[in-house]
Amino acid sequence: GESVGLHLPTLSVQEGDNSIINCAYSNSASDYFIWYKQESGKGPQFIIDIRSNMDKRQGQRVTVLLNKTVKHLSLQIAATQPGDSAVYFCAENIGGAQKLVFGQGTRLTINP
Amino acid sequence: DAGITQSPRHKVTETGTPVTLRCHQTENHRYMYWYRQDPGHGLRLIHYSYGVKDTDKGEVSDGYSVSRSKTEDFLLTLESATSSQTSVYFCAISLSRDNQPQHFGDGTRLSIL
Numbered sequence: 001g002e003s004v005g006l007h008l009p010t011l012s013v014q015e016g017d018n019s020i021i022n023c024a025y026s027n028s029a030s031d032y033f034i035w036y037k038q039e040s041g042k043g044p045q046f047i048i049d050i051r052s053n054m055d056k057r058q059g060q061r062v063t064v065l066l067n068k069t070v071k072h073l074s075l076q077i078a079a080t081q082p083g084d085s086a087v088y089f090c091a092e093n094i095g096g097a098q099k100l101v102f103g104q105g106t107r108l109t110i111n112p
Numbered sequence: 113d114a115g116i117t118q119s120p121r122h123k124v125t126e127t128g129t130p131v132t133l134r135c136h137q138t139e140n141h142r143y144m145y146w147y148r149q150d151p152g153h154g155l156r157l158i159h160y161s162y163g164v165k166d167t168d169k170g171e172v173s174d175g176y177s178v179s180r181s182k183t184e185d186f187l188l189t190l191e192s193a194t195s196s197q198t199s200v201y202f203c204a205i206s207l208s209r210d211n212q213p214q215h216f217g218d219g220t221r222l223s224i225l
Contacts, residue, residue, distance in 0.1 A: 093211075099170065104154045
């Protein structure tokens with residue numbers, strides 16, 4: 001079946017640098033996408049979402065970009081901080097009642 | 113944090129025993145979901161509910177049943193637990209089905225020996 005995937009399982013960045021986490025999706029009918037952050041021992045925490053009629057959405061220090069032509073989603077974190085260390089998941093909504101399909105996750109580590 | 117409480121947070125049990133996990137929300141959200149999270153598989157939907165007594169199957173529903181008798185509570189039952197059901201289980205809620213994010217509880221770590 002179609003699924004959401006990630007290009008890299010791990011990402012290591014210097015504190016203060018910008019981080020970019022990528023996600024590929026394969027279902028062209030998906031109309032809603034979400035990024036989650038998961039810290040050890042906790043549940044996924046909502047970061048930002050975007051609808052398929054948008055290309056870009058900004059939050060506090062985060063930006064999500066959606067390229068429907070190549071079915072690609074990215075999460076940009078500005079001025080990465082130690083507290084940003086976590087696993088990041090993208091998810092797509094591929095049907096009614098919000099049946100989200102999650103990617104495998106990318107672990108972001110911050111170097112001092 | 114969204115008002116979601118999962119109980120128990122940890123449980124160890126034996127193969128063949130029944131297990132019930134509880135999700136309680138204080139947000140009065142209509143939609144509730146149960147996921148399992150396993151290494152190499154990410155989060156996978158088990159069952160979901162779109163209202164009191166209204167439930168449907170997800171991607172990995174075999175071996176699981178659910179019940180929702182009140183808006184605030186969504187129960188996940190393993191009738192006869194198997195070792196393959198060892199996992200971390202997450203409950204999520206959402207306000208509506210249309211382009212609203214799901215918010216997750218902190219999970220239940222279940223080990224079946």
